[in-house]
Amino acid sequence: MRAFFALWRREVHGLLVAPFVYLLLGFWFLLNGLMFTYLLTYEREVQQDLGLLAPYLFGSGLLVWLLLPTFPPLLTLRLLAEERRIGTLEPLLTAPIGDAAVVIAKYLAACVFFLIFWGGVAALFLLLAAFGAPLPWGTVAAGMCGALLCSLLFLATGLWASSWGGNLLLAAGGGAALNYLLLFLPVLFEHDEGWLGAVARAAHIPNMLDRGFSAGLIDSYAVTYFLALAALFVYLAWVRLVSRRWVP
Amino acid sequence: MPDGGFPVPQTASKMIRADRLTKRFGPLVAVQDLSFEVVPGEVLGFLGPNGAGKSTTLRILSGWWPASSGAASIAGHDLARDSLRARRQLGYLPESFMAAPELRVVEYLRFRARLKGLDRRTARTRLGAVAERLGLQERLRQPFGALSKGFRQRVGLADALLADPPALLLDEPFGGLDPLQRQDFRKLLRVLAAEGKAVLFSSHVLPEVEDVADRLIVLLHGRSAASGTLAELSAHLAREAPLRVRLAGGAEALEAALQEGGAAACRCALLSRRGQELWLRPEAEDAARRLFRWLAGRDAAVLEFGRAPVGLEEMFRHVIESGERAAAETVP
Numbered sequence: 001m002r003a004f005f006a007l008w009r010r011e012v013h014g015l016l017v018a019p020f021v022y023l024l025l026g027f028w029f030l031l032n033g034l035m036f037t038y039l040l041t042y043e044r045e046v047q048q049d050l051g052l053l054a055p056y057l058f059g060s061g062l063l064v065w066l067l068l069p070t071f072p073p074l075l076t077l078r079l080l081a082e083e084r085r086i087g088t089l090e091p092l093l094t095a096p097i098g099d100a101a102v103v104i105a106k107y108l109a110a111c112v113f114f115l116i117f118w119g120g121v122a123a124l125f126l127l128l129a130a131f132g133a134p135l136p137w138g139t140v141a142a143g144m145c146g147a148l149l150c151s152l153l154f155l156a157t158g159l160w161a162s163s164w165g166g167n168l169l170l171a172a173g174g175g176a177a178l179n180y181l182l183l184f185l186p187v188l189f190e191h192d193e194g195w196l197g198a199v200a201r202a203a204h205i206p207n208m209l210d211r212g213f214s215a216g217l218i219d220s221y222a223v224t225y226f227l228a229l230a231a232l233f234v235y236l237a238w239v240r241l242v243s244r245r246w247v248p
Numbered sequence: 249m250p251d252g253g254f255p256v257p258q259t260a261s262k263m264i265r266a267d268r269l270t271k272r273f274g275p276l277v278a279v280q281d282l283s284f285e286v287v288p289g290e291v292l293g294f295l296g297p298n299g300a301g302k303s304t305t306l307r308i309l310s311g312w313w314p315a316s317s318g319a320a321s322i323a324g325h326d327l328a329r330d331s332l333r334a335r336r337q338l339g340y341l342p343e344s345f346m347a348a349p350e351l352r353v354v355e356y357l358r359f360r361a362r363l364k365g366l367d368r369r370t371a372r373t374r375l376g377a378v379a380e381r382l383g384l385q386e387r388l389r390q391p392f393g394a395l396s397k398g399f400r401q402r403v404g405l406a407d408a409l410l411a412d413p414p415a416l417l418l419d420e421p422f423g424g425l426d427p428l429q430r431q432d433f434r435k436l437l438r439v440l441a442a443e444g445k446a447v448l449f450s451s452h453v454l455p456e457v458e459d460v461a462d463r464l465i466v467l468l469h470g471r472s473a474a475s476g477t478l479a480e481l482s483a484h485l486a487r488e489a490p491l492r493v494r495l496a497g498g499a500e501a502l503e504a505a506l507q508e509g510g511a512a513a514c515r516c517a518l519l520s521r522r523g524q525e526l527w528l529r530p531e532a533e534d535a536a537r538r539l540f541r542w543l544a545g546r547d548a549a550v551l552e553f554g555r556a557p558v559g560l561e562e563m564f565r566h567v568i569e570s571g572e573r574a575a576a577e578t579v580p
Contacts, residue, residue, distance in 0.1 A: 002362060002365055002367075003362065003363045003364070003365060006359055006362030006363045007363060010359045014348065014350075017350060018350075042378075045424050060458070086346050086349070087342075087344055087345075087346035088346050088347060088348060090307075090312055090342050090365075091340075091342060091345065091346075091347070091360075091404075091407065093312060094312050094335060094338075094340050094342075095360070095363045095364060096332050096333075096334065096335040096336040096363075096364055096365060097332075097363060098332060109304040135424075146398065244312070244313060245314050246314075
């Protein structure tokens, strides 16, 4: 476990000192802050019912569609692709630590770091509450729970894309493309009456976020869906790493 | 027990062991049937041209790749079945060693010490000792990316030595070093061997190998083309070294006679004539004796008769050329 925590700490530290990450954070906070201000200032519905902030910020609002699929792969590209590109993967994987521990430590570091992103959004709600606004905390907490689960999934796809090779563009672009596929494909096929429609409706992330979590409902199916899919992509990243050991 | 806290099995007299190692990449055979052992206190050098299989062998022994067939072990731990334990006994310096450029040397080495399982206190002690040994104290606060190639190699070696492992694998450790640094590295390898470590390293720099290694393996096309101590290899080669005959005159006539069957009778092959010098390659144990008699029989005015001096450079070239010739002859 010592090696595992050493790697996890280094990854968190690596993210904390990367200037690029602060650009991402700044952009994220700026857009969320602007959206938050806009909703409170111009959206009469939101002014009357503050519970509607949750679907906009954690559901299928513009920010979720724009930022959530693209930001996690930008964070995860450094986890494996960057190591491969600069040549530090070999010293890491020949150290006395298992490949699975490497993948999980790196993934968990990215997950913990992404909490800072959502922490900033949570701070906006706390600020609002500090001014005495009557916030429906249950709805906000459930909405944030959905956004966090979705982030876990998108970080896992990003990690998998990062394991493909040493090309950072491929790692970021591939991860974002995968995330958009996971978001859009179910929307495209949800009205199909056959099995494809059934699958699309079962994997409909915008519905899960909008009608489930952001409405204050924590659906165990959705929780399982996000966690299982995230585990699958982490597993695939591990498979990609150990594939070098497969004897031809 | 080393500071890393990992016990070395008492049976590990063969610290690094390869038994009929073979590595295939699709149709390409990178390493074939390679067997050797390195005992504690011994330095074994791998020599060979590019693509001979040196780095592939070291990567198999480091646990990066598995062998396609054969077995390898470090300190008695099989790399295929017990890779983690084997890697705990190992310090490995890859050919192009790199660390994250933004990390300070001390941060990197601290992280690597923890990764290798050292507790905080031991890590600090070992880091200090290794930095002092490799002259890194004044570079500890610098980012890795700001270091010269020579200091990067030192950081790589410091990383390999951190857990005080009993076995060391060093892939081209002299690459990019200036002459003084090379000298320091050579001394250090000898000291490490004297401390009981088993050292396996690869190099293209022949004089370095000649200076440091107790034994050599010359790799060619993934196979061991020659192996032994430098003295053994030189003695073996001395029997095959080119024969040089310096004459007072008449070299042209003798050359013609040799070409017309004289060389075959002496079991030699005529290599060249340079003025009044004839160069021949012996093709049998008694070739030198036969040639001498043949020359005496023709009343040749021989000023000097002997074998060309053999150094590691010549030996290396000879092994490579013989290997290439043998490979060409086996091609249908």
